[in-house]
Amino acid sequence: MSLRYYCIFSLWLALVSTSLVTNQVWANEAEKLLMRMDKAFVELSYDGVFTYFSGGDLTSLRVVHKQIDGVQRERLVHLNGAPREIIRHGGSVDCIVMPGDDLVALEQSIPAGPFTRAFVRQFDRLSDTYSVEQFGEGRVANRMATRIAVSPLDKHRYGYRLWLDQNTALLLRSELIDHAGNRLEIFQFTQLIIGDAVRDEDLEASQHSGSMVNHLRLEPVPNGLPVKQAVMDWSLGWVPPGFEMATADIRRKPSSVENVSSLMYSDGLATFSVFIEPMPKHGAASMVSMNGATVAITRRVDSGQVFHLATLVGEIPEATGQVIIRSIRRN
């Protein structure tokens, strides 16, 4: 009698431990795939058309990517609306836009800083804040894909569903999902060439009629100051678990002489930036806006007699952003 129970118990134990091990292996397998995905973006040559749905808006772009002599070359071409091309050559970015483009209007307001490849996505530390699992297969852009769910373990970040190419681990489709299950952003290749068939000449900008073209060059600013947190004037009293500072630097808007302190935090997948500038003469002390899954929150920071304006921008839920921005303090 007791032996029989013992046998049943052993069998049950064996089954449970097998399934635990299998789950563990699957999780590791999924994390490995994510690392392969990141490498694929950098190392592979690809030329494809993708659609990007964000903030209720659907856009189509063509992307051509190649690594030539160790330098990242990328060309993004807007296929709808006003023509816009973005040519990336290593660390410098050239935007070719038509007059009246949003980016031209914004040029003077973009705080430029040193952009180094300051951090890499660290999938190995995701397990504290997300669960990563494979969930079957799918087909995107006529290619077979492995599907991965990256689910947040708390309410301070969003979830992702990823479709990775089974041959190359290139990301074919991704969805960014909020806690109610709404898809806030969808990225999806509709057509894709991978490998040697990608031609160098397709990395060059198309010829537009000269007078109609504006060049907007965004490149590392030599007077931008990368700084360590120790010498930053500002710090955050609270960040959600798992978020660590990725970069801190001081930027400057072309339109202003004032410095903008910039802090960027990442949990390995999600990021948010905090910008702090002296209080402008005219402006709302408090403002919130959303662009797809990205929230921007502005709030006045009082430190003694001096007022500053802090702006948080990030792919995190607004409530979390509100708590973070309230925790800003002067060192």
Added chain:
Amino acid sequence: MSEQLKESLSAVMDGEADAFELRRVLDEAKADEDLRERWHRMHLLRDIMRGDIDNYAPQLRQTMWDGLNKHEEDEEVVEDPLHVVPGSSVKVSSPWLGRITGTAVAATVALLIVVNGGFFESDLQGEQNSGFANTQPATGTAIPVPTMYSTATAADRQRMNGFFVSHYQSRGMNMPGVEFAKFASFSTASFSGASFSTGEQTQMPPLADSDVQPDTQNEETSAIE
């Protein structure tokens, strides 16, 4: 304010307004202070109902609880200066019962304050005296009412968009592929109806999930949630 506008406002709040209705409410709100005030109150009321209010005014909730708990600890008679809780003059002996009554009082007080408007007057004075131009809609409360993107001044939008691009750019430079697409496709047109102070996705259209195989649907749902 017309009844129709009130209905539209409710529809927007519930995420049931169509694009045209939303646009109309936004346009009206630009000029109509009463509408903005109503908007604010409705949201405040909803937040209180949901218990989210401590995100906005932690001190309100805390003060109330402190007050109520003090009464409870002292085993004092819960006064009913507001005449809103029948039976609240009964001496409360059970802490459990006290908590229920306390919650009811807190909720009712909150409701009254909201309906009457204008609380935290003293805080508001402080804000106004700080000598800064404050372009928020004057709503008569000190709870910071975030400006809606669509009603912000051109300068504010410009500043915020600059930060959006700066963020996308840093992120795109550090995370290849899809992240760069976000920068590349930045457009102020993507600021949809979702730019309200609540940050809710009021305009998220339901999408057909064509990719999910029937046999994996449950698995997928559970994986994400």
